[in-house]
Amino acid sequence: MVLDKQGLGGISSELYEYVQAHNVLGAELEGVRRETEGLQNSFWQVAPEQAVFMGQLAELIDARKVLEVGTYTGLSALAIAAHLPEDGKLVACDIDFGPFEQVGRKYANVMGVEHKLDLREGPALDTMRQEIDNKQDGTYDMLFIDGAKNEYPAYYQLGKQLLRTKGLMIVDNMFGMGGQVVDHDVNDPRIEGIRSAAAMMRDDRQAGLIRLSMLRESDGIALVTKLAA
Numbered sequence: 244m245v246l247d248k249q250g251l252g253g254i255s256s257e258l259y260e261y262v263q264a265h266n267v268l269g270a271e272l273e274g275v276r277r278e279t280e281g282l283q284n285s286f287w288q289v290a291p292e293q294a295v296f297m298g299q300l301a302e303l304i305d306a307r308k309v310l311e312v313g314t315y316t317g318l319s320a321l322a323i324a325a326h327l328p329e330d331g332k333l334v335a336c337d338i339d340f341g342p343f344e345q346v347g348r349k350y351a352n353v354m355g356v357e358h359k360l361d362l363r364e365g366p367a368l369d370t371m372r373q374e375i376d377n378k379q380d381g382t383y384d385m386l387f388i389d390g391a392k393n394e395y396p397a398y399y400q401l402g403k404q405l406l407r408t409k410g411l412m413i414v415d416n417m418f419g420m421g422g423q424v425v426d427h428d429v430n431d432p433r434i435e436g437i438r439s440a441a442a443m444m445r446d447d448r449q450a451g452l453i454r455l456s457m458l459r460e461s462d463g464i465a466l467v468t469k470l471a472a
């Protein structure tokens with residue numbers, strides 16, 4: 244999610260432009276990004292450098308099976324799907340695939356990744372629980388969490404079950420839409436959800452169950468690697 248391109252993460256807009264100029268999305272993802280900019284919730288889409296980064300991470304870990312919570316118009320999903328093998332799968336969870344059908348679908352087609360996408364419309368928690376009921380726990384190489392912020396603790400717990408050992412979960416908006424996680428006057432359920440997921444991660448890290456990096460990219464991202472089943 245891009246909140247403030249001016250001085251984002253404490254860097255000048257000139258330096259941020261430099262960063263963007265060296266994170267090449269390619270024509271199709273750039274098309275998604277540009278078309279989404281005309282929509283009401285365009286700030287929802289991940290920053291271009293984050294899309295590039297996540298695609299590269301998927302390739303680095305040889306991801307074949309990915310689950311995304313929160314697809315919107317499809318920038319993050321397509322950036323990852325482009326780096327999956329031909330028989331790879333990205334299970335995309337969203338309560339409304341209207342924005343994806345409006346923007347992302349045609350680019351998925353041009354990119355030749357439509358067959359890798361498995362769109363599951365409905366509450367992401369239901370889809371994640373169904374996957375566990377269908378014995379898909381421990382089978383996902385990568386998850387990207389960018390859905391309802393008040394549900395982050397549940398996404399995190401179910402996500403850990405779905406991940407294989409050494410699998411990677413990337414969690415967006417760890418700063419709470421502009422740093423609200425450290426504003427103690429804010430007790431909005433979305434911010435409480437992010438704080439609570441962060442506390443779970445820290446406890447799991449201390450218990451040796453995961454590796455954890457929290458990075459200053461965009462609105463803060465957490466990289467979680469599962470260490471044990």
Ligand SMILES: C[S@@+](CC[C@H](N)C(=O)[O-])C[C@H]1O[C@@H](n2cnc3c(N)ncnc32)[C@H](O)[C@@H]1O
Binds near residue numbers: 244317319320367394
């Ligand atoms: C921040 S946007 C995702 C942006 C997307 N990752 C991108 O890069 O363009 C959050 C998405 O989560 C979806 N969402 C909200 N609540 C949800 C829920 N309970 N289950 C599944 N999806 C949900 C919204 O419809 C929205 O498309």
